[in-house]
Amino acid sequence: SAVISQKPSRDICQRGTSLTIQCQVDSQVTMMFWYRQQPGQSLTLIATANQGSEATYESGFVIDKFPISRPNLTFSTLTVSNMSPEDSSIYLCSVTDSLDYEQYFGPGTRLTVT
Amino acid sequence: AQKVTQAQTEISVVEKEDVTLDCVYETRDTTYYLFWYKQPPSGELVFLIRRNSFDEQNEISGRYSWNFQKSTSSFNFTITASQVVDSAVYFCALSEFMDTGRRALTFGSGTRLQVQP
Numbered sequence: 001s002a003v004i005s006q007k008p009s010r011d012i013c014q015r016g017t018s019l020t021i022q023c024q025v026d027s028q029v030t031m032m033f034w035y036r037q038q039p040g041q042s043l044t045l046i047a048t049a050n051q052g053s054e055a056t057y058e059s060g061f062v063i064d065k066f067p068i069s070r071p072n073l074t075f076s077t078l079t080v081s082n083m084s085p086e087d088s089s090i091y092l093c094s095v096t097d098s099l100d101y102e103q104y105f106g107p108g109t110r111l112t113v114t
Numbered sequence: 115a116q117k118v119t120q121a122q123t124e125i126s127v128v129e130k131e132d133v134t135l136d137c138v139y140e141t142r143d144t145t146y147y148l149f150w151y152k153q154p155p156s157g158e159l160v161f162l163i164r165r166n167s168f169d170e171q172n173e174i175s176g177r178y179s180w181n182f183q184k185s186t187s188s189f190n191f192t193i194t195a196s197q198v199v200d201s202a203v204y205f206c207a208l209s210e211f212m213d214t215g216r217r218a219l220t221f222g223s224g225t226r227l228q229v230q231p
Contacts, residue, residue: 033219042223043219043221103149103217104161107158108159
């Protein structure tokens with residue numbers, strides 16, 4: 001199984017600023033996913049991050065707002081840009097295992113925008 | 115497009131009662147995977163089970179059991195003799211291949227289970 005860590009675990013940010021969330025996996029994985037969970041809601045896929053190529057964004061999410069980097073097979077970052085209170089959510093990093101069956105989640109980053 | 119429906123928003127039971135969480139899904143693929151995750155108040159997602167579309171055998175793990183029925187597109191989850199520690203939000207999720215070949219999860223809206231002592 002993959003062990004995923006995320007930094008920071010939580011943060012309180014001011015409106016208009018940006019925050020970069022880091023996701024580190026203890027093994028090499030092909031695909032990494034970023035999800036958002038707004039308060040009291042389910043998880044929504046933001047984008048898929050493949051190493052060496054641009055991230056693929058879901059409908060409603062754009063690169064200017066959520067730029068993603070994937071410099072190698074164990075690491076990715078998600079930036080939440082020009083934040084507003086509506087961006088207050090838990091952001092989760094996720095990976096699939098080598099056989100592409102299980103999907104593992106990081107502990108999440110709890111973001112509050114004031 | 116795939117879709118997962120968890121019609122039960124919140125369920126409250128008394129400890130030791132059995133409880134079933136419903137999950138209905140929609141997909142056009144013949145190959146897909148179904149998952150259940152638990153999210154306790156601490157917020158982390160805990161993987162409970164994965165089932166592929168070709169395996170309709172029901173599964174039991176301790177107090178947990180899952181009933182997969184392709185004929186009704188359902189993947190229900192039963193907790194027997196519930197305990198206070200079972201209090202959490204439970205998510206059903208579906209995974210299929212997307213147009214780019216990648217696999218991502220579509221989550222249901224979740225069911226909040228409250229187990230009263």
